[in-house]
Amino acid sequence: MAKEVTSRAENYSQWYNDLALKADLAEQSAVRGCMVIKPYGYAIWEKMQSILDGMFKKTGVQNAYFPLFIPKSFFSREAEHVAGFAKECAVVTHHRLKNDPDGNGVIVDPDARLEEELIVRPTSETIIWSTYKNWVKSWRDLPILCNQWCNVVRWEMRTRLFLRTAEFLWQEGHTAHATAEEAEQEAFRMVNVYADFARNVMALPVIIGHKSPNERFAGALDTLTIEAMMQDGKALQAGTSHFLGQNFAKSFDVQYTDKEGKQQYVWATSWGVSTRLMGALIMAHGDDNGLVLPPALAPIQVVMVPIFKTDEEHAAIMEKFDSLKSALEALGHSVKIDDRDTLRPGFKFAEWELKGVPVRIALGARDLASGTVEVSRRDTLTKETVALEGVEQYIHTLMDAIQKNIYEKALAFRTANIQKCDSWEEFKTEIQNGKFLLCHWDGTVETEQKIKDETKATIRCIPIDSVVCEEEGKDIYSGKPSHRRVVFAISY
Amino acid sequence: MAKEVTSRAENYSQWYNDLALKADLAEQSAVRGCMVIKPYGYAIWEKMQSILDGMFKKTGVQNAYFPLFIPKSFFSREAEHVAGFAKECAVVTHHRLKNDPDGNGVIVDPDARLEEELIVRPTSETIIWSTYKNWVKSWRDLPILCNQWCNVVRWEMRTRLFLRTAEFLWQEGHTAHATAEEAEQEAFRMVNVYADFARNVMALPVIIGHKSPNERFAGALDTLTIEAMMQDGKALQAGTSHFLGQNFAKSFDVQYTDKEGKQQYVWATSWGVSTRLMGALIMAHGDDNGLVLPPALAPIQVVMVPIFKTDEEHAAIMEKFDSLKSALEALGHSVKIDDRDTLRPGFKFAEWELKGVPVRIALGARDLASGTVEVSRRDTLTKETVALEGVEQYIHTLMDAIQKNIYEKALAFRTANIQKCDSWEEFKTEIQNGKFLLCHWDGTVETEQKIKDETKATIRCIPIDSVVCEEEGKDIYSGKPSHRRVVFAISY
Numbered sequence: 001m002a003k004e005v006t007s008r009a010e011n012y013s014q015w016y017n018d019l020a021l022k023a024d025l026a027e028q029s030a031v032r033g034c035m036v037i038k039p040y041g042y043a044i045w046e047k048m049q050s051i052l053d054g055m056f057k058k059t060g061v062q063n064a065y066f067p068l069f070i071p072k073s074f075f076s077r078e079a080e081h082v083a084g085f086a087k088e089c090a091v092v093t094h095h096r097l098k099n100d101p102d103g104n105g106v107i108v109d110p111d112a113r114l115e116e117e118l119i120v121r122p123t124s125e126t127i128i129w130s131t132y133k134n135w136v137k138s139w140r141d142l143p144i145l146c147n148q149w150c151n152v153v154r155w156e157m158r159t160r161l162f163l164r165t166a167e168f169l170w171q172e173g174h175t176a177h178a179t180a181e182e183a184e185q186e187a188f189r190m191v192n193v194y195a196d197f198a199r200n201v202m203a204l205p206v207i208i209g210h211k212s213p214n215e216r217f218a219g220a221l222d223t224l225t226i227e228a229m230m231q232d233g234k235a236l237q238a239g240t241s242h243f244l245g246q247n248f249a250k251s252f253d254v255q256y257t258d259k260e261g262k263q264q265y266v267w268a269t270s271w272g273v274s275t276r277l278m279g280a281l282i283m284a285h286g287d288d289n290g291l292v293l294p295p296a297l298a299p300i301q302v303v304m305v306p307i308f309k310t311d312e313e314h315a316a317i318m319e320k321f322d323s324l325k326s327a328l329e330a331l332g333h334s335v336k337i338d339d340r341d342t343l344r345p346g347f348k349f350a351e352w353e354l355k356g357v358p359v360r361i362a363l364g365a366r367d368l369a370s371g372t373v374e375v376s377r378r379d380t381l382t383k384e385t386v387a388l389e390g391v392e393q394y395i396h397t398l399m400d401a402i403q404k405n406i407y408e409k410a411l412a413f414r415t416a417n418i419q420k421c422d423s424w425e426e427f428k429t430e431i432q433n434g435k436f437l438l439c440h441w442d443g444t445v446e447t448e449q450k451i452k453d454e455t456k457a458t459i460r461c462i463p464i465d466s467v468v469c470e471e472e473g474k475d476i477y478s479g480k481p482s483h484r485r486v487v488f489a490i491s492y
Numbered sequence: 493m494a495k496e497v498t499s500r501a502e503n504y505s506q507w508y509n510d511l512a513l514k515a516d517l518a519e520q521s522a523v524r525g526c527m528v529i530k531p532y533g534y535a536i537w538e539k540m541q542s543i544l545d546g547m548f549k550k551t552g553v554q555n556a557y558f559p560l561f562i563p564k565s566f567f568s569r570e571a572e573h574v575a576g577f578a579k580e581c582a583v584v585t586h587h588r589l590k591n592d593p594d595g596n597g598v599i600v601d602p603d604a605r606l607e608e609e610l611i612v613r614p615t616s617e618t619i620i621w622s623t624y625k626n627w628v629k630s631w632r633d634l635p636i637l638c639n640q641w642c643n644v645v646r647w648e649m650r651t652r653l654f655l656r657t658a659e660f661l662w663q664e665g666h667t668a669h670a671t672a673e674e675a676e677q678e679a680f681r682m683v684n685v686y687a688d689f690a691r692n693v694m695a696l697p698v699i700i701g702h703k704s705p706n707e708r709f710a711g712a713l714d715t716l717t718i719e720a721m722m723q724d725g726k727a728l729q730a731g732t733s734h735f736l737g738q739n740f741a742k743s744f745d746v747q748y749t750d751k752e753g754k755q756q757y758v759w760a761t762s763w764g765v766s767t768r769l770m771g772a773l774i775m776a777h778g779d780d781n782g783l784v785l786p787p788a789l790a791p792i793q794v795v796m797v798p799i800f801k802t803d804e805e806h807a808a809i810m811e812k813f814d815s816l817k818s819a820l821e822a823l824g825h826s827v828k829i830d831d832r833d834t835l836r837p838g839f840k841f842a843e844w845e846l847k848g849v850p851v852r853i854a855l856g857a858r859d860l861a862s863g864t865v866e867v868s869r870r871d872t873l874t875k876e877t878v879a880l881e882g883v884e885q886y887i888h889t890l891m892d893a894i895q896k897n898i899y900e901k902a903l904a905f906r907t908a909n910i911q912k913c914d915s916w917e918e919f920k921t922e923i924q925n926g927k928f929l930l931c932h933w934d935g936t937v938e939t940e941q942k943i944k945d946e947t948k949a950t951i952r953c954i955p956i957d958s959v960v961c962e963e964e965g966k967d968i969y970s971g972k973p974s975h976r977r978v979v980f981a982i983s984y
Contacts, residue, residue, distance in 0.1 A: 027623075027626075029623065030563060030566065030619070031559045031561045031562070031563060031610065035559075036557065036558055037556055037557035039554035039555065045557075046555060062534070063531065063534050063535070063538060064531045065529035066521070067526035067659060068643055068659050069526060069659070071523060073597075075589075076597050082589070086598060087588055087589070087590075088588070089586075090561075090584045090610070091585065092584050092585075092612065093583065093585045093600065094585065095580070095581065095647040096583075097567075097574070097581050097611070099578075106564065106568045106574055108583050118523065120560075127522070131528050140834070146531060151642070155587040155588065167559060167561070
């Protein structure tokens, strides 16, 4: 083995950390809670960005860039919003360092105190809506469909690579509309884009739904979410899209003149996904040998390892590899030839398994003589001997099969671990067994809170696809009447 | 006219600001010194990013991401470095807000003071080299070729959109090498990438050279730069590449075991370009009608404006536009049909001129009847009547001609405004006339400083291409012996 990975059964949490670190995705930095995203991890994030960005633009969204800093007074203008974020803010108070007159190196210059403190953005609704005020005059200026790719900071006390870090990378879309209906449609459109991306690119089955009022974004009238099941049965919120009503428009006085000449407040949405998706990718598909990357996101889709004894054999294999690499690249695949001369094939195999490369090709002198090649799949850990002639087409087709299989496997896992539940005793047991439970809920914050206090389970969403259960019943906890089941789970 | 632009002759500085604002590139935000980059401006920056990123990757560079924050103690470790940046730092001192017990809204929670202050990165050498310490063990781990695209903050007192802002976007490459020679080669390689990008993508003639010791990056042994002439004759530093020697490796104790088993300090480079390039683009090519964008960076390369009276005419023109748009897109061009029904053609013409769209197509009923179309060039403000049949090929070829012409025009301007100068009296006059002066310099910091004090001119670079003048002579100011001319100018 290249590097020892803790097994999932032994310690799921340690397994996750091992994969993130040993597959060279990320590491903790010297700054508390801030991670370094290493080149291999960043290459996956770049693929996510590029694909999502294309999907956003197809819906008419444009990118822009807004300031990193938010004046404290802006931040406070929307009451629920500031309440939601005030406890985890990085605050800039000074703008200069100077040499300590007592010779203790460099200190913060007390004369360079800012008149008003600046908050490092934890999210940008306030600074963006203060900007939109100047952009919106008439109905002709709407809608505004802006997105930004940037860093944000939320001062988390307990951090985990990708899943919860003080600084993380994300995109945040902020749209402005003339009507409530248009804004709601936009919020739905974007959560559907996220679901499409999760399912078809990340190979991640997700449930789309509304958040319960308790779990809404601070300042939203409705939060839509996509929820995914990890291999320990916990839920991971993978993306959210918020209908913000007129809250921010009112806080920042953003009005437009409608076609009748009347002043109206603007309607808003915001929506975002973050580097947390990297965590979802690791946890949904990885196994005890390492990462399992869906081909659509793999920075290297095919790795080729030569197996040889003599220089002649090496030369003949490399020649074959070079032409096969070109053929695969022409079909749109990214290929790496691992010709490092200091490592044995077995070590290389383990390393590329750890890094989740979907397809590995091994070629030795005997294969060459017989006109065959060994093709290994990362997702199933199976090998096949395939004719060298036309192998690029074989791999091209295989790539789709792998993408599909990774999704199907995750879906089968979820299906096996999601169930209706109507008994409180069963609830308490099954929620600890890592199940998603479809239960009746009476719609009150009180019941939700009590269930959380007793079991740590929360309502992940009120589903609107995948597992919708509109039916009459009784709340699992309070016994009060309910019109639909919702998804309960313990979450990251 | 769509929006009034101040002429260059009237007020160059105001003209610049007008273009940035009125062409919808950027605006000041509510946060002192921080700009909002608007969608049209950001689309240009995205093109710059995408092209540069591809050029970096071709040289083997990989992207990664390092923390926004730098602990104060790290920042101080390289003495020259901290001296260079300490006076313009945003300092995070607290991590929480709370409700004011006196009811004055939200205040910084005094109990949430950080043990060690964090600096918002003005550049990332220190945090990156503290990370590289863990990445480098043996010569096999080298070179490391990392780049990041990110935001940085330098607390500037006087700011101007794109040219000097407290927060700006940039890329910073940070490489680690086994030998001084390799690191120096890397620094040269990257400054050449920048020059190639400036010349062939931005249509910006640049002079490559070394900075004088006085103008070096804080902590560098050598700084290479590309310097461009703006239309007011001032110089703009458009990109820099630094050979950092072993300064950061020593500050952060980054050593590797060489092939002989000996411990050696690692050699470093760093190199960056920023959203300042947007300022260069505006100032190098714009005219009194607005932006002039080189086709390689224009978010919209061709805009089509219909001219019609009746619905039938409109329908016929739009049909033609749709097929022409498809034909142009198939040739790789971005096209916009401006079918807004509330604006007159003349207004649209002025707006797209302001926004610098390289080619405008106007089509009316008479043109349709005669099988012709009016094609206007933004760079020359000339119009031609062209046969509709095959006009997409005409435009395809025209695009290259425009790209070339914009470069040639800028080069001719620079050539007309750069001259050798051997008289101090002439120097004082010509430097105020907006010339680049090629002068002998004795190589001392003292002389450079005196010239700067008397005239505001600085040594922009000791050129290594374009205008190299290796020859014996006497310093323009001190009269001491000199071996080459250097470039003096007043700079942004």
